[in-house]
Amino acid sequence: MNLVxxxxxxxxxxxxxxxxxxxxxxxxGILRLINFAHSDVFMVAGLVMVYMTTxxxxxxxxxxxxxxxxxxGFIIERVAYKxxxxxxxxxxxxxxxGVSYLIQNLAYYLTGGLAKxxxxxxxxxxxxxxxxxQVTKRVTVITPILTVLIVIGLVALIKNTKIGLGMRxxxxxxxxxxxxxxxxxxxxSFTFIVxxxxxxxxxxxxxxxxxxxxxxxxGMPGLNAFVAAVFGGIGSIPGAVVGAxxxxxxxxxxxxLGASAFSDAFTFVLLIxxxxxxxxxxxxEKTIDKV
Amino acid sequence: MxxxxxxxxxxxxxxxxxxxxxxxxxxxxxxxVTLIGANGAGKSSTLRTISGLVKPASGxxxxxxxxxxxxxxxxxxxxxxTLVPEGxxxxxxxxxxxxLKAGAYLRKDKAEINKDLEWVYELxxxxxxxxxxxxGTLSGGEQQMLAVGRxxxxxPKVMMMDEPSLGLAPLVVQGIFDIIKTINDQGVTILLIExxxxxxxxIADDAYVMETGKITKxxxxxxxxxxxxxxxxxLGKKK
Numbered sequence: 001m002n003l004v005x006x007x008x009x010x011x012x013x014x015x016x017x018x019x020x021x022x023x024x025x026x027x028x029g030i031l032r033l034i035n036f037a038h039s040d041v042f043m044v045a046g047l048v049m050v051y052m053t054t055x056x057x058x059x060x061x062x063x064x065x066x067x068x069x070x071x072x073g074f075i076i077e078r079v080a081y082k083x084x085x086x087x088x089x090x091x092x093x094x095x096x097x098g099v100s101y102l103i104q105n106l107a108y109y110l111t112g113g114l115a116k117x118x119x120x121x122x123x124x125x126x127x128x129x130x131x132x133x134q135v136t137k138r139v140t141v142i143t144p145i146l147t148v149l150i151v152i153g154l155v156a157l158i159k160n161t162k163i164g165l166g167m168r169x170x171x172x173x174x175x176x177x178x179x180x181x182x183x184x185x186x187x188x189s190f191t192f193i194v195x196x197x198x199x200x201x202x203x204x205x206x207x208x209x210x211x212x213x214x215x216x217x218x219g220m221p222g223l224n225a226f227v228a229a230v231f232g233g234i235g236s237i238p239g240a241v242v243g244a245x246x247x248x249x250x251x252x253x254x255x256x257l258g259a260s261a262f263s264d265a266f267t268f269v270l271l272i273x274x275x276x277x278x279x280x281x282x283x284x285e286k287t288i289d290k291v
Numbered sequence: 292m293x294x295x296x297x298x299x300x301x302x303x304x305x306x307x308x309x310x311x312x313x314x315x316x317x318x319x320x321x322x323x324v325t326l327i328g329a330n331g332a333g334k335s336s337t338l339r340t341i342s343g344l345v346k347p348a349s350g351x352x353x354x355x356x357x358x359x360x361x362x363x364x365x366x367x368x369x370x371x372x373t374l375v376p377e378g379x380x381x382x383x384x385x386x387x388x389x390x391l392k393a394g395a396y397l398r399k400d401k402a403e404i405n406k407d408l409e410w411v412y413e414l415x416x417x418x419x420x421x422x423x424x425x426x427g428t429l430s431g432g433e434q435q436m437l438a439v440g441r442x443x444x445x446x447p448k449v450m451m452m453d454e455p456s457l458g459l460a461p462l463v464v465q466g467i468f469d470i471i472k473t474i475n476d477q478g479v480t481i482l483l484i485e486x487x488x489x490x491x492x493x494i495a496d497d498a499y500v501m502e503t504g505k506i507t508k509x510x511x512x513x514x515x516x517x518x519x520x521x522x523x524x525x526l527g528k529k530k
Contacts, residue, residue, distance in 0.1 A: 165389060165392060165393055168382070168385060169393045172382050172384060173382060175376070176376060178364040178365075179364060179368070180368065181369060181396050181445065182396050183363075183365055
């Protein structure tokens with residue numbers, strides 16, 4: 001049996017999941033919130049891509065996708081999460097679920113509930129190439145490379161820049177961070193902007209390999225990415241990336257072994273096992289108890 | 292001596308509870324001023340309000356001719372007031388050096404920041420030795436040093452300290468108070484709140500006693516140290 005093509009596409013899907021998973025993990029790290037709307041932001045990025053690429057030249061369409069997605073993430077935080085800064089975490093979670101459905105309903109209104117076919121493909125990355133004797137689209141190879149580069153850049157940003165220091169300080173202690181003069185709202189907005197930016201890149205890569213975008217298109221990749229983030233240890237960026245690649249590769253190999261129907265089920269079995277055996281995930285937060 | 296910080300009729304409420312009931316006091320430039328009092332007297336609330344974490348119900352906080360009420364924490368740190376919070380609140384998963392850099396978050400003068408970093412290392416050589424360690428791995432006394440060092444990195448004119456002796460061994464507490472004196476000698480005005488009234492009054496130039504949201508007594512540190520009622524209430528003297 002030849003598993004190579006499945007391995008290749010698994011690595012690629014892992015990269016796509018990683019770009020979404022980092023968005024979950026970043027927001028969780030700072031707000032302790034599972035941002036349920038994140039997968040819908042991803043779906044909107046796909047829809048915007050379909051609409052823009054059919055009406056504008058590529059060089060304008062793609063930047064618009066990024067800007068629109070980032071703006072959406074920023075607005076969601078300002079409107080639905082910021083007013084709840086001092087509210088119990090449960091309220092924040094309910095608000096996130098509400099935003100998720102709101103976006104899906106708005107998308108339903110916009111699309112009439114029909115799946116929008118991806119017709120105008122992004123050139124170059126959708127060319128067909130041959131790798132390890134397998135014929136595939138170039139995007140399959142580009143995705144994991146681009147993902148790793150982006151994540152390395154992101155980690156460097158968080159480690160070495162002032163806003164990164166602010167993020168790490170605020171993630172641990174809002175009040176102490178404020179006493180340093182760190183503006184919490186600015187740091188949180190920045191976090192959502194970065195998360196949405198990654199989701200927009202992920203969406204463009206994902207939907208290039210996909211026939212159409214529907215209002216529920218964000219659901220499954222979003223869930224898989226969320227499980228990847230939990231698997232890797234939510235709050236940890238390397239954890240989210242490693243988790244995403246493991247899940248992507250395993251899912252595709254399961255398909256390769258002829259059990260396609262179980263590939264998504266595998267994700268959730270993995271989630272249950274992880275939560276039972278190692279609830280903090282592979283790279284879960286170090287807890288330093290000394291006060 | 293000029294007043295650097297002047298509090299007038301400050302009222303603080305949490306929901307319906309009045310934590311601070313209209314207090315007024317002054318902090319003179321270059322001095323060590325202490326607020327002493329029991330738990331729940333409103334000392335911490337007062338400092339938290341000055342630093343902008345809590346909004347007062349009424350009253351004014353005048354710092355070098357400028358009213359601070361309604362300004363955000365960043366503006367207040369920038370103006371030159373910093374708070375070393377109760378329980379130290381260092382960032383446990385940042386290194387010692389990163390904690391100190393976080394203290395200088397609003398500053399852009401790189402050369403001056405490095406100078407102040409050397410100054411903090413001079414005050415606390417232990418922090419220099421451990422600059423690469425995670426803050427959370429330090430001992431309690433070292434964490435208090437880090438909290439003070441971090442506050443100094445904003446180059447404050449007034450450093451407020453909330454219970455710096457809390458949970459530390461007596462010998463370590465003595466060390467912390469020596470450092471407070473040294474920092475004050477180098478020109479930083481100190482506003483200190485303490486339950487360890489004995490230590491606080493010994494180093495304070497001016498002192499105020501707070502009881503259930505009001506200032507009930509004031510005087511020099513020495514005066515209050517020898518005041519019979521204070522001795523009974525706070526210094527553990529038997530009748």
